[in-house]
Amino acid sequence: MNQLPIADRRETLRWLRGELRARWGEAAGAFAVGLLAAAAGVTPVYALGVLVDRVRAGAPASDIVGITIVIVVAAIVAGVTTALSSYLIARLGGRILAALREDVVARAVTLPATRLERIGKGELMSRVGPDVAAVNKAVTDVLPTMTSSVLLAALSVAAMAGIDWRLGLAGLVTAPLYVLALRWYLPRSGPGYAVERAAVGERSQLLLESVQGLRTVHAYRLETPHLRGIDAASARARDVSVNVFSLFTRFVGRINRAEFAGLTVIVVTGFLLVRDGSVTVGGTAAAAVLFHRLFNPVSMLLYTFDELQAGGAGLARLVGVVTIPDERPATVEGQSPSDSSLELAGVRFGYPGGPEVLHGVSLRIEAGQRVALVGSTGAGKSTLAAVAAGILQPAAGSAGVGGMPVAHMGPELLRSQVVIITQETHVFAGELIEDLRLARPGATDAEIDAALATVGAADWVRALPEGVRTVVGEGGHELTAARAQQIALARLVLADPAVAILDEATAEAGSYGARDLEDSALAATAGRTTLVVAHRLTQARSADRVVVLEDGRVAEEGGHDELLLAGGRYAQLWAAWESRTPTFP
Ligand SMILES: Nc1ncnc2c1ncn2[C@@H]1O[C@H](COP(=O)(O)OP(=O)(O)OP(=O)(O)O)[C@@H](O)[C@H]1O
Numbered sequence: 021m022n023q024l025p026i027a028d029r030r031e032t033l034r035w036l037r038g039e040l041r042a043r044w045g046e047a048a049g050a051f052a053v054g055l056l057a058a059a060a061g062v063t064p065v066y067a068l069g070v071l072v073d074r075v076r077a078g079a080p081a082s083d084i085v086g087i088t089i090v091i092v093v094a095a096i097v098a099g100v101t102t103a104l105s106s107y108l109i110a111r112l113g114g115r116i117l118a119a120l121r122e123d124v125v126a127r128a129v130t131l132p133a134t135r136l137e138r139i140g141k142g143e144l145m146s147r148v149g150p151d152v153a154a155v156n157k158a159v160t161d162v163l164p165t166m167t168s169s170v171l172l173a174a175l176s177v178a179a180m181a182g183i184d185w186r187l188g189l190a191g192l193v194t195a196p197l198y199v200l201a202l203r204w205y206l207p208r209s210g211p212g213y214a215v216e217r218a219a220v221g222e223r224s225q226l227l228l229e230s231v232q233g234l235r236t237v238h239a240y241r242l243e244t245p246h247l248r249g250i251d252a253a254s255a256r257a258r259d260v261s262v263n264v265f266s267l268f269t270r271f272v273g274r275i276n277r278a279e280f281a282g283l284t285v286i287v288v289t290g291f292l293l294v295r296d297g298s299v300t301v302g303g304t305a306a307a308a309v310l311f312h313r314l315f316n317p318v319s320m321l322l323y324t325f326d327e328l329q330a331g332g333a334g335l336a337r338l339v340g341v342v343t344i345p346d347e348r349p350a351t352v353e354g355q356s357p358s359d360s361s362l363e364l365a366g367v368r369f370g371y372p373g374g375p376e377v378l379h380g381v382s383l384r385i386e387a388g389q390r391v392a393l394v395g396s397t398g399a400g401k402s403t404l405a406a407v408a409a410g411i412l413q414p415a416a417g418s419a420g421v422g423g424m425p426v427a428h429m430g431p432e433l434l435r436s437q438v439v440i441i442t443q444e445t446h447v448f449a450g451e452l453i454e455d456l457r458l459a460r461p462g463a464t465d466a467e468i469d470a471a472l473a474t475v476g477a478a479d480w481v482r483a484l485p486e487g488v489r490t491v492v493g494e495g496g497h498e499l500t501a502a503r504a505q506q507i508a509l510a511r512l513v514l515a516d517p518a519v520a521i522l523d524e525a526t527a528e529a530g531s532y533g534a535r536d537l538e539d540s541a542l543a544a545t546a547g548r549t550t551l552v553v554a555h556r557l558t559q560a561r562s563a564d565r566v567v568v569l570e571d572g573r574v575a576e577e578g579g580h581d582e583l584l585l586a587g588g589r590y591a592q593l594w595a596a597w598e599s600r601t602p603t604f605p
Pocket residue numbers: 137371374377395396397398399400401402403404
């Protein structure tokens with residue numbers, strides 16, 4: 021499956037119900053205020069009907085003043101509560117969406133590495149980008165209007181039925197006409213908008229290409245064909261836009277017809293009811309005004325329906341991610357690593373759809389030992405490191421710490437046992453100290469300072485504008501690759517795992533920086549069982565043991581000197597390395 025899943029309607033609704041239940045107080049509050057707003061909105065019209073009857077009956081002026089006061093107060097209450105209910109609904113929706121977005125990211129980063137890779141960054145980014153934007157628009161713009169329109173419509177029809185049940189029924193006559201109009205419009209508008217977007221996109225693309233390739237256009241005298249192309253694309257975009265707009269006006273026409281039919285039915289029903297004496301003139305007038313007042317909110321509701329649909333589709337895509345079952349193992353009860361030795365036994369692994377990369381690799385590192393993994397490019401070193409760290413699950417064989425397979429460790433235990441540092445050390449945007457605390461959330465300032473000192477970063481960190489409080493990463497103080505590596509090593513010290521795996525942790529920097537980093541890496545891993553993927557063979561020389569991996573198999577194993585003497589693959593790699601780097605070490 022190369023895509024993240026999309027939840028179906030039932031799943032999405034179930035999720036939404038769960039969220040609303042979890043925030044039921046807030047949801048009930050927003051609903052109650054909305055209901056009050058709708059009631060306050062209906063009251064003036066109802067009062068107007070009473071006013072008509074009183075005036076017709078020649079009531080004294082004092083009567084009229086009383087009703088006028090009711091109308092004014094109700095209008096003010098309606099204004100205030102409508103604004104408040106919109107705010108409350110948008111806030112509730114915004115909070116749910118924010119939590120959902122966090123859940124999506126949290127769930128996505130815990131997906132198995134191979135699956136994430138297959139899915140691709142673009143797919144994930146589209147979920148947290150455009151999908152969230154679509155839901156956000158629906159939540160902040162559409163949902164408050166929609167809720168107040170629906171409540172107002174419901175209460176208006178109830179009020180009409182309260183005047184006389186036949187008037188209520190007459191008010192409902194339009195409902196199927198609205199539904200028909202929507203069912204006509206929606207299947208046409210979606211594809212229509214898509215074609216419009218594509219045509220506009222094509223026009224922009226052509227314009228951009230012509231501007232970017234201006235020199236080429238001039239050089240080959242391509243002005244006329246290019247202008248013709250832009251003309252044609254513009255004409256297409258214009259025609260499509262006109263089509264889409266005329267579709268919309270036809271939709272509006274259908275809505276107007278529904279309104280006309282509804283109002284006619286109400287007035288005729290009212291006339292008949294007044295004639296037979298069951299309803300007063302004021303009652304009929306109130307029913308007609310109540311209905312007429314719904315034109316605007318109901319039209320808004322219908323016009324924004326496709327945005328609501330887009331929001332719903334976005335929501336289904338987000339819920340699809342959070343409801344992916346968490347397949348990470350839970351810690352097997354009663355098991356715990358007996359020591360900090362690392363053992364890989366008969367590990368076989370191939371990336372999905374590709375050939376086998378590791379063909380049964382076995383390797384044991386005693387507690388506290390340091391082993392360097394060397395080999396040519398593509399031998400499988402990084403893959404083996406990722407298997408050892410529990411990031412990749414082997415097809416056969418196992419990786420374990422202190423006799424306990426990493427596959428039996430839950431995320432918490434695994435994090436306390438094995439930490440891997442790869443070349444892609446990301447510095448998260450924010451204060452440096454927060455970046456470090458990712459490794460140990462409760463770390464004190466003193467512990468942070470000690471970790472920085474261990475990796476030799478204390479001096480340059482102190483010299484930053486705000487020390488450890490300096491904002492680093494994107495938009496902040498940019499750290500060099502070597503410094504980012506040192507921060508990663510300081511995080512390793514804070515995480516304090518039994519086993520450290522360094523994959524090319526020092527390969528980034530130039531020779532002299534690399535030597536400093538090697539010292540940092542040695543200090544950070546002192547006392548830990550360590551597996552180093554050594555691209556710089558000086559790292560191999562300082563290790564207790566060297567393992568040479570070739571084509572996914574262990575080719576040689578032993579101490580640096582011993583392997584040099586043996587004159588095998590390692591001796592070749594070492595000779596090549598020395599001839600390449602005459603100035604270092
Ligand atoms: N994410 C991936 N998806 C598919 N194939 C991969 C992936 N990563 C590595 N490979 C393939 O697996 C094989 C082993 O790669 P690996 O990166 O483990 O080797 P390496 O010894 O670490 O190489 P290098 O020294 O260049 O980092 C290579 O053939 C590589 O093309």
